[in-house]
Amino acid sequence: MNSASAVRPVPPKSGPGSVAVAVIEDADIPLWDLYELSIACAVFGRPQPELAESWYELRLCGSRPGAAPTRAGFGVSTPYGLDELARADTVIITSVPEASVTEGAELPGELIEALRAASAAGARMVSLCNGAFALAAAGILDGRRATAHWAHTAELARRYPGVRVDDSVLYVDDGDVLTSAGMSAGLDLCLHLVRRDLGAHVANQLARSMVVPAHRPGGQAQFIDRSVPTSDGDGLGPVLQWAREHLDEPLTVEDLARRAAMSPRTLFRRLQAATGSTPLQWLLHQRLARAQVLLETTDLPVERIGELSGLGTAANLRRHFTQHVGITPTDYRRAFPRTPAA
Structure with a gap:
């Protein structure tokens, strides 16, 4: 980026x-x-x-x-x-x-x-x-x-x-x-x-109230938050929502495919068609979105946010966050006033 x-x-x-x-x-x-x-x-x-x-x-x-x-x-x-x-x-x-x-x-x-x-x-x-x-x-x-x-x-x-x-x-x-x-x-x-x-x-809650995604996915250069799940017109809505509720777990493509009752290859194809992302890319952006919200709405240490978002260690969180958002988690937290999450 x-x-x-x-x-x-x-x-x-x-x-x-x-x-x-x-x-x-x-x-x-x-x-x-x-x-x-x-x-x-x-x-x-x-x-x-x-x-x-x-x-x-x-x-x-x-x-x-x-x-x-x-x-x-x-x-x-x-x-x-x-x-x-x-x-x-x-x-x-x-x-x-x-x-x-x-x-x-x-x-x-x-x-x-x-x-x-x-x-x-x-x-x-x-x-x-x-x-x-x-x-x-x-x-x-x-x-x-x-x-x-x-x-x-x-x-x-x-x-x-x-x-x-x-x-x-x-x-x-x-x-x-x-x-x-x-x-x-x-x-x-x-x-x-x-x-x-x-x-x-x-921004995510405003998008929800307008019944639009906070991000229209695609191979874009800029990072746009992807925390609002796609519609379930493609049958993926329930499994994507389930994944968002279990981001702190070590999810794999096989886990998502099993939950969706389809083969990993079918899940890969349908998720990419629906979101423009591979399953692993989609999971990464969901975890970054979760980290953003936690940084804005809690005083949790970076290490704990890494765990809850599924990004693992604080070092891993910093690496992905800096690469995709453009600043460190600490600088991101300073940039926004704390707003309690709904």
């Missing part, structure tokens, strides 16, 4: 802060591009008192207060102006009009200037889907690794050669600038932001 996509937890000060979403007022924005906007509203716009004492302050910002028109025939309310971006802790730009991507149409100058001002003020800059074109136009992605919808990453790289475009990942975390691929990858990135700000336990 390289540093550009490592999990970089940042402890909140008096809460996760404000999130300002830049809404482009353009009737050319189709209904499906509003999906990313609805993701941001769903994750950051509703208080979650059962998960955290303080939640995000969501602000929808446009060039004019009122309703931004859409091709779907309804308006999106934008109570705040673009000048609010520079006062936010996190700024999100969702999909831009199609003509700006496929035809090179210029984005509103006031939007570009507002994004630059927010970045200069120290805001965490985030793009969902083709919002990366707006960040690139503002010069915010220069010299950085970034991604966008796979159908348009080639155009992003062609138009902005100073951006190191990566079309193989769901999202890229470059510290204070984060970009996601298209559609539901925006949800992956938003949950990752919650994980960075409030910890793995809160």
Whole structure:
């Protein structure tokens, strides 16, 4: 795992802060591009008192207060102006009009200037889907690794050669600038932001309440928590849940296959098809997820957390944790305030 996509937890000060979403007022924005906007509203716009004492302050910002028109025939309310971006802790730009991507149409100058001002003020800059074109136009992605919808990453790289475009990942975390691929990858990135700000336990529980996995698995470069089991549409749900309840035991592929009443070869094939991981890889990520939660929610010593998570010795825990999460268990524990587990 390289540093550009490592999990970089940042402890909140008096809460996760404000999130300002830049809404482009353009009737050319189709209904499906509003999906990313609805993701941001769903994750950051509703208080979650059962998960955290303080939640995000969501602000929808446009060039004019009122309703931004859409091709779907309804308006999106934008109570705040673009000048609010520079006062936010996190700024999100969702999909831009199609003509700006496929035809090179210029984005509103006031939007570009507002994004630059927010970045200069120290805001965490985030793009969902083709919002990366707006960040690139503002010069915010220069010299950085970034991604966008796979159908348009080639155009992003062609138009902005100073951006190191990566079309193989769901999202890229470059510290204070984060970009996601298209559609539901925006949800992956938003949950990752919650994980960075409030910890793995809160992000996992939020994902459960939204009836989505905390991680959509695959051969991605970045580490994303895998603690929410896959659905049982493939028949694996019960055995995966059983495995998560016995992570402190020395589980093998044969143990899982026997529990699932199938051969090890069949289990291997079906688990890989369902999660994108081999059984041993899946177990490792479950154990790392358990270690994350224990580090956040208990005062147990690292040695005991290694035992309870099934990673064995403290040295083994440190090795795997540093390799996959990007920091040591001790540093991870310092980064997050202690939150009692449900």
